[in-house]
Structures are given as C-alpha cells and as structure tokens.
Amino acid sequence: MMGLVHALQTLSFTQCILVVPAVLAFAAMMLPRLRKALGIEVNSELTDSAAEAFGAIALFFVFITASSIATVQGFQKDGQKATEFEVAQISNLDRELVFMGGEKADAARLALKTYLNLIIEDEWKELKDGNSSEQVDHALGKVISEVNHFKGSISESAMSKLHEKVEHVSDARDERIEVSHEHLSFIYWDIIFAFMGMLLVISFFSNPALPKLIGLGGKMIALAFSLVLLIQTDGVFSGEIAVKPTLYSSALAKMKVRSADTE
Numbered sequence: 001m002m003g004l005v006h007a008l009q010t011l012s013f014t015q016c017i018l019v020v021p022a023v024l025a026f027a028a029m030m031l032p033r034l035r036k037a038l039g040i041e042v043n044s045e046l047t048d049s050a051a052e053a054f055g056a057i058a059l060f061f062v063f064i065t066a067s068s069i070a071t072v073q074g075f076q077k078d079g080q081k082a083t084e085f086e087v088a089q090i091s092n093l094d095r096e097l098v099f100m101g102g103e104k105a106d107a108a109r110l111a112l113k114t115y116l117n118l119i120i121e122d123e124w125k126e127l128k129d130g131n132s133s134e135q136v137d138h139a140l141g142k143v144i145s146e147v148n149h150f151k152g153s154i155s156e157s158a159m160s161k162l163h164e165k166v167e168h169v170s171d172a173r174d175e176r177i178e179v180s181h182e183h184l185s186f187i188y189w190d191i192i193f194a195f196m197g198m199l200l201v202i203s204f205f206s207n208p209a210l211p212k213l214i215g216l217g218g219k220m221i222a223l224a225f226s227l228v229l230l231i232q233t234d235g236v237f238s239g240e241i242a243v244k245p246t247l248y249s250s251a252l253a254k255m256k257v258r259s260a261d262t263e
Helices: 002-009 013-037 044-100 103-127 134-148 156-179 186-204 210-233 246-262
Strands: none
Touching: 002 186, 002 210, 013 186, 013 210, 044 103, 044 156, 044 186, 044 210, 044 246, 103 134, 103 156, 103 246, 134 156, 186 210
C-alpha cells in the first residue's frame, strides 16, 4: 500500500482532492448497480444490515484517520524544531566568525554562506525522500576546512570553541535529515486501506435505488476527503503543508547584513 500512498503524494493537493473522492464515490455508487446488472439479488434485510455495517466501519475509519493526522502533525512539529535549531547553530557560528574578523574569518563565512544556500537550493528538494545532498556534504567539508585554517593563529580555547560550534552545525543537519524520515507507519496505512476496501465491498450489497446511491456517494466523498488530508500531510518536508526553508532564507539574508556591517 505504501507504493499507492507515494504515488498519490506526487499529486498536488488540488489533483488529489479531485481524483481520490471522485474515484471512491464513483466506485461506491456503481457497485450496487453492478450487482443488480449481474442479477445478484439480496433481500431488504441484507441491504439494511449493509447500511449499518457501512456506518460502523466509516466511524472507525474516521477515528483512525483523525488519530493518524494528529500523529503526522507531531512529525511536522519535530521538523519545525529541527530547522529552528539548525538555523540557530549556523547563526551562532556566523556571529562568532564576525566577532573574530580577518581574512580567515571572511573565507569561513563565505563557505558557510555557500553551505546555507545549498541547503535551500539543493538539499531541500531531496528531503522529501529522506535523502541528503552531496553538494551540501562537500560544502560542509569546506566550512570545516576553512575553520581549521585558524589553527595556530588563535588560542587553543578559542579554537576548541570554534570546533564545537562547527560540530553543532553538523549535528543539527544530521538531526534534520533524521526527522525527514518520519512518516506514518505502514501498519496504519494497511488498516486504513483495509477499511476502505471493506467499505467498497459493503457498498456492493447496498440498495441500488438512486436516493440511496446519492447518500452512499456523499458518505464516501466525506471519508475520501479525510484520506486526502492524511496523504497530503504525511511527510515533514513533502506535501502542501511541508516545512519550508523560510528560516534558512531569513538567516542567509541576516548573514549578508552582517557582512555589510563589517565592511
């Protein structure tokens, strides 16, 4: 089922909210007609029981999707915290370099700006799949290399402090990448799609009268909307409400202001 979820996540929110409810509602409304066309007759007691079963399973479906949405919202908060922490560490390192001043500090700050810009322009696109960027790997290595050039020109305590700040930057990036792997467990998805399948099976035995079909289709559309909401929010750095690199762009702008102030 995860393959289907990933396929649906490639659609925009508008596409998803048009396709999924339409397909499920059409299937639910056509299945009773299909049963009638096949000549499979059921008594009124069975259709009434099917309607009751549909309502009970739909209620549990809503409960599962609601709890799942709450879970993925927690993932979004984790992503927001991770990005805020990383930006803070990058800004702290930049301020330290501004305070130190000199050509070596300018070279290290330039490397840090490149690193930050590549996170925004390159790595952010990879995060939706939980991947990192090789360009950002190299850029971080360049930052470390430039910081190492201070060795011998500053005190050991100052060098140790600088190395510590670089380590914080690296660790913060690792934490962000780790958070990008947070997704709803496949067990939840299997349960959700299993219940959706049961609802369609029950629809097959529903009353084929037009008023009943309209009601059945309406219920399926409502359930499909909750499914679409879950699909589109399951991913810290993907989907319509994904964490955006806004904080990083703001931090980059502030770094440029600090550069102007020191000139």
